[in-house]
Amino acid sequence: MTTVETLMVPETVAEARTGFRTWLAxxxxxxxxxxxxxxxxxxxxxxxxxLQRMLYDAGWIRLGWPESAGGLGGRRILRSIISEELAHAGYPPPFSFATQEVLGPAVAEFAPAELAAVALPRLLQGEETWCQGFSEPGAGSDLASLRLQAVRVDGGWQVSGEKVWTSWAQLADRCLLLARTGPSDSGHRGISAFLLDMNTPGITVSRLRSMNGDDEFCSLFFDNVVIPEGRLLGEVDGGWAVATHVLAGERGAAAWQRQIWLRSRLDELAADPAADVGDDAIGESLELLTALRLLSRRTVARLSADEPVGSTTSLDKLAMSTAEKFLFDVALAGKSADTVFGHPDENWRNDYLYSRASSIYGGAAEIQRNIIAERLLGLPR
Ligand SMILES: Cc1cc2nc3c(=O)[nH]c(=O)nc-3n(C[C@H](O)[C@H](O)[C@H](O)COP(=O)(O)OP(=O)(O)OC[C@H]3O[C@@H](n4cnc5c(N)ncnc54)[C@H](O)[C@@H]3O)c2cc1C
Structure with missing residues (x-):
């Protein structure tokens, strides 16, 4: 049987698939x-x-991460293959897989080496959960206008202000936080990024219930919270580079994870004899998901080759929210509102409601369209 001691880093995608399938069996x-x-x-x-700990101990989710982050090395694409095979085998991917792809790469890139060496292996092992402290009551789409302030003090930074819509902050051990370190009118040039311990005194976490009934969101209140020096990611006032790195992960690599799961939901819907879903609707949904998969595959391949992805991840994000909303609209129409909303298996209800959020988180659809128009198509503002 394969164990972490015997696991050789696969050289090809096919080798990774075969090896992991054997282990799953x-x-x-x-x-x-x-x-x-x-x-x-x-x-x-x-x-x-x-589940994550089991995959870590066997070595599979250490593939594609550098040794300095607790990984076993190998090409980054191996990470995408493992999550895909896991979903194909019928196991829901851990939430933390998305966090790993959204926040992990930015921490690997920008954190001081000592911090990355401690924090990343704990994230991969499932020992820690992280959250993303970007949005504020007055700063969502216009993230560069954020106001939470970090002021230099002896040995670190003192932070005061508020964040909102922070997913799963009530369970998080650390937060990748954006704060204003420049003057109030400094826009994206006066923002710094920190990896903050959530048990630091002065943080109040207040839950917000979302429409599917989950307590996913939180408001975070910071009252003179002191962040030690070694927690700065990148340069002082250089947090925008960290933010764009995170958003590329959220719009790009995370879309790959999402399309795998969406495909499994489509397969379930198509096979459900109780659902009155026409072939046309299933076919159109499959087309949208295939387009998403192809776009996303290109992004994953570029990231794996350390090539810049630039604004193209906005295409992935837009394709993802379009495909996700369409799929659950089809499910609602085919299964009837009554079945989706009154179903004893609440997954369809939850997934329908959550699909409405897909065109908001990670940057709203209108913002993605603006980016595509201005930066990729060169249209005027
Ligand atoms: C499920 C979910 C999870 C989330 N998790 C997190 C998290 O963990 N951490 C975090 O920091 N944030 C999180 N968010 C917040 C998310 O990033 C913001 O909701 C998003 O960026 C939009 O910001 P906003 O809600 O302030 O809306 P606004 O920015 O106020 O936008 C409102 C509407 O105006 C439109 N609009 C705004 N500006 C323009 C423009 N220039 N051109 C055209 N249209 C425009 C938008 O598209 C939108 O339709 C999450 C959101 C959701 C739904």
Whole structure:
């Protein structure tokens, strides 16, 4: 049986697929518990952490990460292959897979080496959960106008202000935080990024219930919170580079994860005898998902080759939200509102409601269209 001691870093994608499939088959019995998707939030997080730990101990989710981050090395594309094969085998990917792809690469790139060496392996092991502290009550689409302030003090930075819509902050151990370190009118040139411990005194986390009934969102209130020096990511006032790195992950690599899961939901819908969904609707949904997959595959390949992805991830994000909303619209029409909303298996209801958010998080669809128009097509503002 493959263990982390015997796992050789695969040289090709095909080798990675075969090796991981074999491991999944060999471990079918202990993995069975991870097919479950329901339960209380803490139960779900706990279950997914255990799955992640198992994958870490066997080495699979260490592939494609540098050794300095607790990885085993190899090309970055291996990470995408492992999450794809996991979903194909019927196991829901841990939430933390998305965090890893959104926040992990920026921390690997910009954090001081000592901090990355401690924090990243803990993220990969499932020992830690991280959240993303970007949005504020007055700064969402216009992120460069954020106001949460960080002032230099002896040995670090003192932070005061508010963040909002911070997903899963109530369960997070660390937060990748954007703060204003320049003058109030300094726009994107006066922002710095920090990796903050969520148990630092002065942080109040207040939950906000979303329309699907989950307590995903939080407001964060910072009252003279002191962040030590070694937690700065990149340069002082250089946080915009960190933010764009994170957003490229959120719009690009994370879209790859999402399309895998969306495809599995489409397959379930198409196979459901109780759903009255026409072939046309299934076909159109498949087309949108295939377009997303192809766009996303290009992004993943570029990231893996360390090539810049620039603004092209806005195409992925827009394709993702279009495909996701369409799929769950089809499900609602085909299964009837009554079935989706009154179904004993609440997944369809949740997924329909959550699909409405897909054109908001990671930058709203209108913003992606502006980026595509101005930066990719060269149209006037
Ligand atoms: C499920 C979910 C999870 C999230 N998780 C996080 C998280 O973990 N961390 C975090 O920091 N944030 C998170 N967010 C917040 C998200 O990043 C913001 O909601 C998003 O950036 C939009 O900002 P806003 O809500 O302030 O809307 P606004 O910026 O106020 O926009 C409102 C509307 O105006 C439109 N609009 C705004 N400006 C323009 C323009 N220039 N041109 C055309 N149209 C425009 C927008 O497209 C939108 O339709 C999350 C959001 C959701 C839905």
């Amino acid at each position: 060999e471990n079918r019995a202990p993995l069975e518990q991870f097919r479950e998707t329901g339960g209380e939030l803490t139960e779900i997080f706990d279950r997914l952490r255990r």
